[in-house]
Amino acid sequence: xxxxxFTNCYLLVNSVDLSNRVQQVAVNxxxxxxxxxxxxxxxxxxxxxxRDDSIExxxxxxxxxxxxxxxxxxxxxxxxxFLVKVAAAGSVFxxxxxxxxxxxxxxxxxxxxxxxxxxxxxxxxxAMANGGSIVRGTA
Numbered sequence: 001x002x003x004x005x006f007t008n009c010y011l012l013v014n015s016v017d018l019s020n021r022v023q024q025v026a027v028n029x030x031x032x033x034x035x036x037x038x039x040x041x042x043x044x045x046x047x048x049x050x051r052d053d054s055i056e057x058x059x060x061x062x063x064x065x066x067x068x069x070x071x072x073x074x075x076x077x078x079x080x081x082f083l084v085k086v087a088a089a090g091s092v093f094x095x096x097x098x099x100x101x102x103x104x105x106x107x108x109x110x111x112x113x114x115x116x117x118x119x120x121x122x123x124x125x126x127a128m129a130n131g132g133s134i135v136r137g138t139a
Contacts, residue, residue, distance in 0.1 A: 002096075010091045010099075011057065013126075014082035016071045017091075023121060024058040027086055027100045029134050052127075053102060053134040055084055059122040061111065068122055069111055076106040081129040099137050105129040 011019050032049030063069045075082060085101040093099040108125035128134065 004089070006088065008088075008090045010085070010087040010089075012083070012085040012091075013071055014075060014080070014084075016066060018059065018068060018071065019091075021059045021062055021068050022057060023060050023119070024056075025086060026056045027134060028054045028056065029100075051133040053132075054107075054128070055086060055100075055102070055104065055126040055134070057124045057126070059124060061113075061120040061122040072106060072109050072122070072124065073111065076109045079105065081105050084126050093138055095138050100134050101137065102126075102128050102134040103130065103132050 009019055009022050009025055011017070011022050011025060029051075030053065031051050033046050034049035035044060036047050037043075037045045059068045059072075061068050074080070081103055082105075083101060084104045085099050087093055087097055087099045089097040104126040106124065107127045108123070110121075110123045113121045113123055
């Protein structure tokens with residue numbers, strides 16, 4: 001199995017490439033664990049329930065035109081729904097560099113975050129909108 005160092009994340013938010021401002025990213029795909037145990041079972045039984053996918057990003061904040069704040073603040077304030085794409089190794093997607101994407105809404109955006117002497121960060125959580133889920137693609 002190939003190993004890699006995570007240095008070339010691709011992140012597209014509402015058609016704006018914010019890759020060069022990403023400090024940390026996590027694509028979270030999860031489903032509720034629904035118990036379906038019935039009589040005669042010898043152990044608990046579960047099925048996957050409703051999805052609750054999200055994409056968490058810590059941006060290195062930038063207030064310049066077409067950068068972090070000027071892209072995210074209107075999306076948050078307006079309650080917009082938009083496309084987010086994430087890939088581990090740049091914007092050329094393939095079987096060895098899949099893209100994870102979904103139609104999202106911006107549920108958490110902290111435009112100013114950090115301690116004295118730290119880089120100015122902007123922790124953000126994109127959650128799937130309209131009951132959708134994160135989809136894995138290779139093209």
